[in-house]
Amino acid sequence: MMSDSIVPVKEIEERMETDKMWLTMGPQHPFSHGLWTLRVQVDGEIVTDAEPIVGYLHRGWEKETENRTYPKIIPMADRLCYAASMTYTHLYCMTVEKALGIDIPEKAKWIRIVADEVCRIQSHLMWLAAVGTDLGSYTVFLWSMREREFFLDLNVKLCGARMTTNYPRIGGVRNDTTELFDRDILRTVERFEKALWDIVALVDDSSIFVSRMKGISYLTREQVANMGLTGPAMRGCGVDFDIRRDDPYDNYDLVDFEVPVLKEGDSYARYMIRIEEMFQSCEIIKQAVKKVQALGKNAPYRVKTPSRVPAGTTFARLEDPRGESLMYLVSDGTDKPYRLKVRSPIFVNVSGAKAMSVGTRVADVPAVLAQIDMCLGETDR
Amino acid sequence: MAIKYLDKYPKNLAKSLWVMKPFVVVGKLFWKNIFHRPVTVLYPYEKEWIPDNYRGRPGLRFDKCVGCGMCVRMCPTACIKLIEVADDEGKPVMRPQVNLGRCAMCGYCAEYCPLDAMTVTPEYELAEYTRYDLLYGPRRLHYEGTTEEMEVKLEVTLPSDIENGNPERRVSLFDIDRPELIDNKCIGCKKCAKVCPVDAIEMVEKGVNDKGKPILRPVIDNSKCICCSNCVLDCPKDALQIKEVL
Numbered sequence: 278m279m280s281d282s283i284v285p286v287k288e289i290e291e292r293m294e295t296d297k298m299w300l301t302m303g304p305q306h307p308f309s310h311g312l313w314t315l316r317v318q319v320d321g322e323i324v325t326d327a328e329p330i331v332g333y334l335h336r337g338w339e340k341e342t343e344n345r346t347y348p349k350i351i352p353m354a355d356r357l358c359y360a361a362s363m364t365y366t367h368l369y370c371m372t373v374e375k376a377l378g379i380d381i382p383e384k385a386k387w388i389r390i391v392a393d394e395v396c397r398i399q400s401h402l403m404w405l406a407a408v409g410t411d412l413g414s415y416t417v418f419l420w421s422m423r424e425r426e427f428f429l430d431l432n433v434k435l436c437g438a439r440m441t442t443n444y445p446r447i448g449g450v451r452n453d454t455t456e457l458f459d460r461d462i463l464r465t466v467e468r469f470e471k472a473l474w475d476i477v478a479l480v481d482d483s484s485i486f487v488s489r490m491k492g493i494s495y496l497t498r499e500q501v502a503n504m505g506l507t508g509p510a511m512r513g514c515g516v517d518f519d520i521r522r523d524d525p526y527d528n529y530d531l532v533d534f535e536v537p538v539l540k541e542g543d544s545y546a547r548y549m550i551r552i553e554e555m556f557q558s559c560e561i562i563k564q565a566v567k568k569v570q571a572l573g574k575n576a577p578y579r580v581k582t583p584s585r586v587p588a589g590t591t592f593a594r595l596e597d598p599r600g601e602s603l604m605y606l607v608s609d610g611t612d613k614p615y616r617l618k619v620r621s622p623i624f625v626n627v628s629g630a631k632a633m634s635v636g637t638r639v640a641d642v643p644a645v646l647a648q649i650d651m652c653l654g655e656t657d658r
Numbered sequence: 659m660a661i662k663y664l665d666k667y668p669k670n671l672a673k674s675l676w677v678m679k680p681f682v683v684v685g686k687l688f689w690k691n692i693f694h695r696p697v698t699v700l701y702p703y704e705k706e707w708i709p710d711n712y713r714g715r716p717g718l719r720f721d722k723c724v725g726c727g728m729c730v731r732m733c734p735t736a737c738i739k740l741i742e743v744a745d746d747e748g749k750p751v752m753r754p755q756v757n758l759g760r761c762a763m764c765g766y767c768a769e770y771c772p773l774d775a776m777t778v779t780p781e782y783e784l785a786e787y788t789r790y791d792l793l794y795g796p797r798r799l800h801y802e803g804t805t806e807e808m809e810v811k812l813e814v815t816l817p818s819d820i821e822n823g824n825p826e827r828r829v830s831l832f833d834i835d836r837p838e839l840i841d842n843k844c845i846g847c848k849k850c851a852k853v854c855p856v857d858a859i860e861m862v863e864k865g866v867n868d869k870g871k872p873i874l875r876p877v878i879d880n881s882k883c884i885c886c887s888n889c890v891l892d893c894p895k896d897a898l899q900i901k902e903v904l
Contacts, residue, residue: 349734352764379817382825416684423697437713437778443764451769453813455711477663478683535661549664556662577815577825583902 297325302642304333310407311653315630315646322638329630331656338658342617347373347447347586350617355441357619358655360403362442363396363432364597365655370445371526372604376591377447377582384576385449386527390565391462392435392444393595394558398469399428400598401551401558404650405476408548411647412486420476427465434458449579459566466559477552490545494633494645497542504632505625508600509554510648512538513546520596528568534561544633547648584612597622599650621655710807713765714781715794716756717801717808720745722775725752726855726886729767729776735760738767743796752855753796758784768810772884777801777808817904834903835885837878843897846874850889850898858882859889 303314312333318326338357342350354369355362367389374381402425409417429439435458436444436451444451480486496506501514511518519536521529537553539546588610594603600622607616626649633649634642699706716729730738737760740752754767754776767776779801786792801808813827816834828834851859858879863872876889876898890898 345734348766349732352734352762352766355764356762382815382820420687433712434709437709437711437765438763441762441764443713448814452711452810455709475683475687482683537661537664539664553661553663575827577820577827579812579814580817580820581814581902581904583904584900 295320300639310647310651313627313651313653313656315634315642317634317639317642319639322640324634324637324639324642327631327634327642329627331624331627331653334653334657336658339617339619342614344613346612347584347614350614351446352441352443355443356654357621357658358652359440360400360652361396361598361602361655362440363392363444364595365602366442366445367393368593368595368597368602368604370447371595372591372593372606373447373586374582375593376586376589376606376608378587379448379580379582381449381580382577383528384453384569384572384578387565387568387572388450388454388578389445389527390529390532391562391569392432392442392450394562394565395428395431395435395462397558397598398555399425399432400650401555402428404551404598404647405480407650408644408647409480411643412489414479414483414486417476417479420472420479424469424472424476427469431458431462431465434461446579448582449577451579453574453578454569459570462562462566466562470556470559473552473555480548487545489641489644490543490548490648492543492545493637493641494544494648495542496629496632500629500632504629506600506629507622508597508626509547509550509650510626510629511600512536513550514542515540520594520601524594526593526595528565531568532561532564544645544648551650585610586612586614594620599623599652600626602655619655619658621658623649623652624656627651627656708780711778712780712782713763713778715758715761715763715779715784716765716767716799717777717779717781717804718754718796718799719775719777719804720753720796720800722773723753723796724773724775724855724884725754726772726884726888727752727754728770728772728886729754731887732766732770734764734766735762737761741795754799755796756794756799757792758794759789759792765810768808769812772886774809774811777804778810779804779808835900836880836883837885837887837890837898838901839876839878840897840899841875843895844875845895845897847894848874848876849892849894850876853888853892855886855888856882856884858884 297318297320300317300319301314302317304312314330316328316330317324338353342353350369351366354365357365402421406418406421409415409421432442433439434455436442496510496514498514498516501511501516515538517536517538522536534557537550539550586608588608590607592603592605594601602622603620605618606614609615630646630649633645637645725740727740730740737757738754741755742750743753745751765778768778781801815825815827819826848861851861859876860879861874862877864875865873867873887900890900
């Protein structure tokens, strides 16, 4: 795997045996996002092998759902990932609705799209903040967290909680949009579109950032397909696939937006995809809010659903900020699920850690792996 | 729909090597912030504005509560327990006690409360020195400035209403569900009448059996029933069932 060009090898040195060393980064290493461990094998300064270790945050989420009735799992799904709570709750509700075979009101669909995109923007901003600190700029961290705060305020305005939103319900959403929410969200998005250019200028015009991201940790289309990576890591390698567009759920087929795809496949491409996704989310929010307004104040937003789900199996998937997340539900006709399996995008994406970090220098490992956008809550479940 | 960022940026790497640009960006913000009012607040003295629907700790209106235990059943973290307290007249009644050490502030207790006795309050400063202090009894759960907005109202639409072309929002989820008796399973043990918190069940004699003893059957007063499903859960022979109106 190691090319000779990286380490100049002379004839005498070839016969000498140099020890390769295993370094354990995490779970208490300052680089690690959350509680994950990455064991890297280093030859001097060059990484030759890597092995991600997950499981320190295992809470038995899937088993615990089997003891709870269907509505009680919604607050639990919030806690799968603090940055993507809205999408996971949405996904869970979508799965149960599919099992019940019901159709939810138009207004609920549009509100869910708005909430999902707010969630996507704040999740990407959280990632941008993490990248800022990993690459050594505290200003990027502070600015992105400041912008994120406006979107968390929108969450409070919509459902009364900042991060563990508990907002979608089986058959619709918890409450209608509150007074002046439409005005606030349009103002926030307009403001954010300008403010994001400032952060982007800070990153893109800095040679430190660009040289540490550009041209390292290449992934090919074949590697992505074999490892099953999804999300920005996949779209950064030229795979043109987005569930929102190609397998639309809710009303995403009625929204006009672009899916950013790049062919480079390096660390910088993944960064650029995420920045573009934030701009596209702003566009989706603007369109969806108009649809919510057009439906009027008295439109229904939640239908009553039976408490028992008919026996059978269902799965639903959606585009999480980090990739494709999927839930597989086996129901046995009672009011509790028999089995609920979660396919977390990060659990799969983290298997790309080896391919992404081999060949880079140890100092670059945090910078490269920041592009995975790690979240341990959903990985270990 | 246009691509906004990708078209503009990745082309010129030469520009990105210009080191001064970040300084210009930071300088711009620096001058902006010098004339801007501070974005932080002096926390213990000043507080951030919170909206009307903010979900803080649960609150209880003691006089409205009937002790049906719906909140206990719906709580996802099992932090609510029914305990016996004296009401205003000194009679022992069952009322919820919340262990805020476990509360996840999901608001389910307020949402599913059939009488809107449970509310969500905007109180969020809940730190205490001991775990015992985090137990909020029924009287302590009372929140001074309880307003109508703190009641979480579930507005649902029936699927049958949508089919009929009359999509009307109904204010409570449990207004129309009622328990239903399966007559051949009932043994007339009167347990449902005992557990009913609003005394909606009355045992009525319906003839005599082979041994000459009276056959008792529950009759449910639909105007009183709040559909807490206590009778359904306590029935030893599963003779009662919630009939869901859809």
